[in-house]
Amino acid sequence: MPDATGLELLAQELRDQIAQDAVRDTLHFRGKGTIVIDPARVRAVLAHLRGKGYTFLASVHGVDYYPEEPRLGVHYELLDMQEVDRLTVKLRVPIDSPEVESVTPDWPTAELQEREIYDMFGVVFTGHPDLRRLLMPEDYEGHPQRRDFPVGGEPVLFTYNDARGTDYTQ
Amino acid sequence: MSGAVSQSVRDAQEIEFETPGQQIASRDPEQELLTINFGPHHPATHGVLRLLTTLEGEIVRDTKPIIGYVHTGIEKTAEDKSYWKAIPVVERMDYLAYYFNAYAFCGAVETLLELEIPKRAQYLRVIHLELCRINSHLLWLLTSALDLGAISMFWYGYRDRDNLLDLFEMSSGARMHTRYIQVGGVIEDIPPGWAKKCRAWVADMRDRLGQYRALLDRNEIFLRRLRHIGAVPADRLLELGVTGPLLRAAGVPWDLRKAAPYCSYDDFDFKVPIGTEGDNYDRYACRMAEIEESCNIIEQALDGLPEGRHITDDRKVALPPRHELATSMEALIHHFKLVTEGFRVPPGEVYFPIEGPRGEYGCFVRSDGSSKPARVHMRDPSFVNLQAFPDMVRDTYIADFIATLAMLDPILGGIDR
Secondary structure (H helix, E strand, C coil): CCCHHHHHHHHHHHHHHCCCCCEEEEEEECCEEEEEECHHHHHHHHHHHHHCCCCEEEEEEEEECCCCCCCEEEEEEEEECCCCEEEEEEEEECCCCCEEECCCCCCCCHHHHHHHHHHHHCCEEECCCCCCCCCCCCCCCCCCCCCCCCCCCCCCCCHHHHHHCCCCCC | CHHHHHHHHHHHHCCCCEECCEECCCCCCCCCEEEEEECCCCHHHCCCCEEEEEEECCEEEEEEEECCCCCCCHHHHHHCCCHHHHHHHHHCCCCCCHHHHHHHHHHHHHHHHCCCCCHHHHHHHHHHHHHHHHHHHHHHHHHHHHHCCCHHHHHHHHHHHHHHHHHHHHHHCCCCCCCCEECCEECCCCCCCHHHHHHHHHHHHHHHHHHHHHHHCCCHHHHHHHCCCCCCCHHHHHHCCCCCHHHHHCCCCCCHHHHCCCCCHHHCCCCCCCCCCCCHHHHHHHHHHHHHHHHHHHHHHHHCCCCCCCECCCCCCCCCCHHHHHCCHHHHHHHHHHHHCCCCCCCEEEEEEEEECCEEEEEEEEECCCCCEEEEEEECHHHHHHHHHHHHHCCCEHHHHHHHHHHHCCCHHHHHC
């Protein structure tokens, strides 16, 4: 795990090599480093970190920070298999323009995981080869993992209602 | 009659040869590609997995997995429950690796709480995790052998698994989804006589493993169906995020139990089996060797099982012992608070990865300081490993398709969550 000093050095290196505003924040929490980045720089940052040994993208997941703004977050869990070292890269995008550049062209493992985040949170990954809903039906409306989406918000259609003409879809 | 013919001709012209995003068949009559739908209710898909497959004669040219048929919104449901009530729903994600799901979730919460886990609880966890790994590998072995036509393996495997579930029932009261692993430790100490029964089962399992190897390892049909089929280079597997036995079969000795030991795994002496070629046979052989290594770990853990508490004595997190409720006012208050509201967890975000039977189970938990998680996400290895499947089956025979899918070992409960 990079210690707090190592994390700052890494963040400074990213600032120098990519752009001064590429890194927004660093966080060392429970023995693990996190770099919060500018969403527009995600591919450049991940490509640079790959060069630093973080060659394995273990997981990509979405978070909804409701009611904070910018609301939607995407996390990239990087792993250095040689040094057995993990690093989290986080970014936040506002809910009215939730666009992040897709990292699938560089990291093929992100393909299904970005589709899942698109499906569940509505984050649009530009440049993704096949951005469609993954787990929910194709014609589904809404993004169920958002915090303002109610649990149990899904009505169930029974044949009884269908036969009696009380089907909610009509 | 002629009306029916022209109807079918018109239908044929309207067939969509393209799926959104990716063309998998062509209209060119010279190419003779045939797109078929495999699943979702095919018994060999090990669940409800749909594979849109393009064939050229007997050769698979491409396949596209379509998932979501058993999506039940477990991650969403977990957000609506207090931490200790979320354990049973999280367990139901990958339904063959329930101890791993529960441990990944509890481990993440324990990291947020900065909780110290008693040594005995860690050992009890290891014993049950490894039993669960054998359980998962056994079910993989018997269903895979069934897919390849070895039906007797199916009956023998279920016999052993049934005895194993008896052990789970004895220690926790349930055969599947046991809710044995708790935040802070395990729910109960093992009952008297359990260790003896467990040792007997492990000894039996070693014996049986030899029998299964005798049954399969020199079986000409079995070997011909597995050898030199479905190999993908290790660097491609790493790009695709593949972990677990599939990656180790390709020769990468990556096992989180060795690389980043958690839960006292560094106390035990075990090997990480790896393959050389990365074909279906190596995947089979790796898992078989892992069963044996798991047996070794269980025996060492039973030998070295330390005395002490089975769960942390932090009353803010773990329930007080039953007998204290009658005598201690504080115990009663703690019990009441835990059962009604649950415990509160300091705000933060944690990703806790462990090595499961199919690879890296990583649980991401975000806490906002309340008694319910603000986000639970499981990085399920079946979900990520599935992306490597088109690479494995491309340009192989349709007959090998089933064998490769069996050796991939996907669990749809984990993929769809």
